[in-house]
Amino acid sequence: MILLKSIPKVDKFILNNYFNNLSKPLVTSITKEVLQNLREDILNNKVTNINEEELIEKIIKKYEEITKPSLQKVVNATGVIVHTNLGRSLIDENTFEKVKTIATSYNNLEYNLLEGKRGERYSHISKVVCKLLGCEDVLIVNNNASAVFLVLNTFAQNKEVVVSRGELVEIGGSFRIPDVMSSSTAILKEIGTTNKTHLRDYENAINENTAMLMKVHKSNYSIEGFSSEVEFEKIVKVAQENELIDYYDMGSGHIIDLPYGLKETEPSVLDYMKYNPSLLSFSGDKLLGSVQAGIIVGKRKYIEKLKKNPLLRMLRVDKLTLALLEENMKSILLKNYDEIPTLKMLLKPIEKLTQNATTVKTALDDICKCEIIKTQTVIGGGTTPNKKIPTIALSLEFKNYKPNKIEKLLRAKNIIGRIEDEKYLLDFRTIREEDLELIISTIKEIINA
Numbered sequence: 001m002i003l004l005k006s007i008p009k010v011d012k013f014i015l016n017n018y019f020n021n022l023s024k025p026l027v028t029s030i031t032k033e034v035l036q037n038l039r040e041d042i043l044n045n046k047v048t049n050i051n052e053e054e055l056i057e058k059i060i061k062k063y064e065e066i067t068k069p070s071l072q073k074v075v076n077a078t079g080v081i082v083h084t085n086l087g088r089s090l091i092d093e094n095t096f097e098k099v100k101t102i103a104t105s106y107n108n109l110e111y112n113l114l115e116g117k118r119g120e121r122y123s124h125i126s127k128v129v130c131k132l133l134g135c136e137d138v139l140i141v142n143n144n145a146s147a148v149f150l151v152l153n154t155f156a157q158n159k160e161v162v163v164s165r166g167e168l169v170e171i172g173g174s175f176r177i178p179d180v181m182s183s184s185t186a187i188l189k190e191i192g193t194t195n196k197t198h199l200r201d202y203e204n205a206i207n208e209n210t211a212m213l214m215k216v217h218k219s220n221y222s223i224e225g226f227s228s229e230v231e232f233e234k235i236v237k238v239a240q241e242n243e244l245i246d247y248y249d250m251g252s253g254h255i256i257d258l259p260y261g262l263k264e265t266e267p268s269v270l271d272y273m274k275y276n277p278s279l280l281s282f283s284g285d286k287l288l289g290s291v292q293a294g295i296i297v298g299k300r301k302y303i304e305k306l307k308k309n310p311l312l313r314m315l316r317v318d319k320l321t322l323a324l325l326e327e328n329m330k331s332i333l334l335k336n337y338d339e340i341p342t343l344k345m346l347l348k349p350i351e352k353l354t355q356n357a358t359t360v361k362t363a364l365d366d367i368c369k370c371e372i373i374k375t376q377t378v379i380g381g382g383t384t385p386n387k388k389i390p391t392i393a394l395s396l397e398f399k400n401y402k403p404n405k406i407e408k409l410l411r412a413k414n415i416i417g418r419i420e421d422e423k424y425l426l427d428f429r430t431i432r433e434e435d436l437e438l439i440i441s442t443i444k445e446i447i448n449a
């Protein structure tokens with residue numbers, strides 16, 4: 001076991017010049033770990049000689065693994081605008097600049113500047129949201145899942161909530177209406193069948209233990225053929241006749257008229273506000289295009305009750321969320337859709353997409369085979385299920401590589417494209433103009449490597 005004796009001593013080893021610019025405590029901790037592993041490997045006869053250079057390399061590699069940012073920028077070239085895996089909606093740079101002061105200085109988050117006393121966290125957002133939506137009041141929570149949970153927990157503890165069987169949604173990340181219902185201690189009263197639910201099903205389900213008639217948006221699926229559901233307008237009416245709460249979990253709430261004929265199938269929050277509902281909730285970062293948040297709007301008396309639920313403390317949002325949401329809501333109110341990247345991408349004309357694709361094609365034409373393709377994509381993220389929107393993509397081919405090899409090479413450089421009909425595509429619906437140069441230089445680098 002002469003080898004054991006030659007294991008370097010930690011305090012000496014860390015003095016090596018290679019570690020000069022690194023954090024001493026972290027290098028020490030990693031070195032201890034690496035040398036301990038070496039000792040065990042020697043004892044298990046897995047190692048027969050000690051190579052100091054290899055040890056240094058190993059320590060630096062571990063150091064980099066730990067200190068390199070794990071959350072990184074990627075280029076979304078998939079064409080899916082609200083891509084749940086890629087961070088859903090983006091924040092416009094100027095908007096981010098505007099709210100920077102709020103995050104980096106003290107602010108009046110819960111302080112009433114006029115009266116010099118404690119203020120209300122949610123008051124900042126209510127003016128612009130109520131003007132935009134015509135609601136009496138608004139409450140913001142962590143995300144729409146929290147919103148659903150809070151509404152059920154506040155109004156339906158041990159009471160029945162009537163939901164159509166056709167709307168017992170499961171969305172990604174294990175959010176299922178029946179499970180959220182039971183963890184909020186509401187009792188699910190299923191009505192109708194998978195394909196058909198009638199108004200009389202709601203009426204017949206009501207009894208003295210009913211608290212709420214709930215509608216859930218079929219975010220990520222559609223039921224076609226012999227099917228029918230009851231319009232929210234009618235549910236609101238029945239609920240109000242029976243002194244019950246009506247509540248619509250809209251999933252993705254958007255406030256604009258959607259292009260590409262999506263307007264007919266996906267009404268906006270404004271269309272539902274016309275019915276004077278008790279409560280509506282929707283996500284902040286799906287089609288609304290803002291930050292992760294759950295937005296609950298409706299009648300003041302119900303919002304007041306939600307605010308009194310002690311669980312709100314667990315679901316509340318930070319100043320950054322409120323500041324960004326306030327700015328984004330203002331942009332929507334003023335119809336400055338260019339300031340909301342999700343809407344900007346959705347509304348971007350085909351000519352502009354073609355122009356961007358041409359820029360990239362022209363820069364790469366000499367070194368690879370690329371072709372501009374008219375195709376289709378989806379909005380994604382639990383919105384407009386099965387609905388396609390037109391887009392422009394560039395198919396890429398070089399070195400006779402298979403599409404999945406090209407996909408892998410670009411993914412290694414944080415560019416995420418998609419494969420369609422055996423072709424690797426960069427979809428310009430979701431590529432930001434700011435990233436065109438990055439895409440060009442990265443592909444050149446890959447081809448020349």
Ligand SMILES: *Cc1c(COP(=O)(O)O)cnc(C)c1O
Pocket residue numbers: 143144145146148169171175216217218219249250251252282283284293294381382
């Ligand atoms: C997306 C969605 C939710 C959850 O919203 P998050 O903001 O992701 O928490 C809830 N209900 C429906 C119908 C949805 O589509």
